[in-house]
Amino acid sequence: MKAHDGMYIDGDWRPAAGTGTIEVVNPADEQVIAHVPAGGAEDVDAAVRAARAAFPGWAATPPAERAARLAALRGVLAARQGEIAETVTAELGAPPQLAQAVHAGLPVVVAGSYAELAASYAFEEKVGNSTVLHEPLGVVGAITPWNYPLHQVVAKVAPALAAGCTVVLKPAEDTPLTAQLFAEAVHEAGLPAGVFNLVTGFGPVAGQALAEHEGVDLVSFTGSTAVGRKIGAIAGAGVKRVALELGGKSANVILPSADLAKAVAVGVANVMANSGQTCSAWTRMLVPADRYEEAVGLAATAVAKYVPGERVGPLVNARQLERVRGYIRTGLDEGARLVAGGPDAPLETGYYVAPTVFADVTPGMTIAQEEIFGPVLSILKYEDEDEALRIANGTVYGLAGAVWAGDEAEAAAFARRMDTGQVDINGGRFNPLAPFGGYKQSGVGRELGAHGLAEYLQTKSLQF
Numbered sequence: 001m002k003a004h005d006g007m008y009i010d011g012d013w014r015p016a017a018g019t020g021t022i023e024v025v026n027p028a029d030e031q032v033i034a035h036v037p038a039g040g041a042e043d044v045d046a047a048v049r050a051a052r053a054a055f056p057g058w059a060a061t062p063p064a065e066r067a068a069r070l071a072a073l074r075g076v077l078a079a080r081q082g083e084i085a086e087t088v089t090a091e092l093g094a095p096p097q098l099a100q101a102v103h104a105g106l107p108v109v110v111a112g113s114y115a116e117l118a119a120s121y122a123f124e125e126k127v128g129n130s131t132v133l134h135e136p137l138g139v140v141g142a143i144t145p146w147n148y149p150l151h152q153v154v155a156k157v158a159p160a161l162a163a164g165c166t167v168v169l170k171p172a173e174d175t176p177l178t179a180q181l182f183a184e185a186v187h188e189a190g191l192p193a194g195v196f197n198l199v200t201g202f203g204p205v206a207g208q209a210l211a212e213h214e215g216v217d218l219v220s221f222t223g224s225t226a227v228g229r230k231i232g233a234i235a236g237a238g239v240k241r242v243a244l245e246l247g248g249k250s251a252n253v254i255l256p257s258a259d260l261a262k263a264v265a266v267g268v269a270n271v272m273a274n275s276g277q278t279c280s281a282w283t284r285m286l287v288p289a290d291r292y293e294e295a296v297g298l299a300a301t302a303v304a305k306y307v308p309g310e311r312v313g314p315l316v317n318a319r320q321l322e323r324v325r326g327y328i329r330t331g332l333d334e335g336a337r338l339v340a341g342g343p344d345a346p347l348e349t350g351y352y353v354a355p356t357v358f359a360d361v362t363p364g365m366t367i368a369q370e371e372i373f374g375p376v377l378s379i380l381k382y383e384d385e386d387e388a389l390r391i392a393n394g395t396v397y398g399l400a401g402a403v404w405a406g407d408e409a410e411a412a413a414f415a416r417r418m419d420t421g422q423v424d425i426n427g428g429r430f431n432p433l434a435p436f437g438g439y440k441q442s443g444v445g446r447e448l449g450a451h452g453l454a455e456y457l458q459t460k461s462l463q464f
């Protein structure tokens, strides 16, 4: 795999300040595929200085011109989709079809949406005798996870650039090659030097240095709630804006009038996609008591299609593998009934987990409360709608969810009572313009669409 041995700073690949490296491992065969530099505070400082120097020029660039650069970036991402998909497969282990359609495909759509929004967004409005200006916030420190390596980057960088901000990106240490490809795409798209900068490195070193840097005006983080809490505290101490996209434990609520077979099949597919490494996955399926065993049987049949090494890829690394297998053992210890899968390794090499379904899960069990981040589905039982709502809302998270019913209005009425940021009604399609983000401990702020762009703006009021 192709790797750069430097950092992308001020429009060029520059040697890292130190000599440390990150080993990039293919989780499907456990082989080292590349090394990239592990940056530190000095690299972060150089990148933030470049971003600061580029900020006034980029902020003053007319939105139509920013839009044209983003359209060019979209074009490069589209042209290099095959190469991007191969890289995501190599460092994340995503099956090729998923890599092509989602990991490489979705960022093209999101970049395109921000090319359009940059051109059409109302950066000025009239409020009574005032003109309110929506101005770029400044330098953005973006810290991203590995689960959707390019989408997470584009969902921050594209709106930041559309808003007129400049960016320093610290991508996840497991998936730096995709981030390097993105930096190449930015370069090819002709963005001015310093507008986008990349520092690869470890979270507690490079990530922390970026969050703490006083030249950063906004920290946008996606990752675990544990690290999100730290980033929030650092940003609070520095009086910086912060956006946090954290964990989830979303409910898939199947109401009595729903098409059970469809709801279960789509629900299983949602959890197994990307090997369960999706923060918005509907990992708790809620089923009416009188149809419970039927739903469990349907889930067992549906999950059999998800064969490790074919339709399901590995987890990203050995640490995640051990974590997820630990949760499966905890589920067994706490008395849940194993319907499919289990803690044993399904393949000899690679960080694979058997797609797992638990029945007889009660709301207080660890596997019904904590984010597992693997292909593990818990099926819970409810007696009436009020109990379903209590269970659905009964975790510290509130990122996503689903409701199924005989008609949309009934499902939507239930969804209005859910404490969560996104709900799919009867299998509603993903909308790349809909705001994405969490209630409660799932985060602060929203990504995607116009709401995602607004995160990177601050207002100034002129009175006349």
Ligand code: ADP
Pocket (backbone or CB within 6 Å): 143, 144, 145, 146, 170, 171, 172, 173, 201, 202, 203, 204, 205, 206, 207, 208, 209, 211, 222, 223, 224, 225, 227, 228, 230, 231
């Ligand atoms: P996960 O557990 O899913 O890997 P993390 O929250 O650990 O998620 O990582 C998400 C991102 O946060 C990664 O880019 C990682 O390097 C970074 N990170 C981890 N720890 C810190 C930290 N202490 N400060 C700043 N960034 C961090």
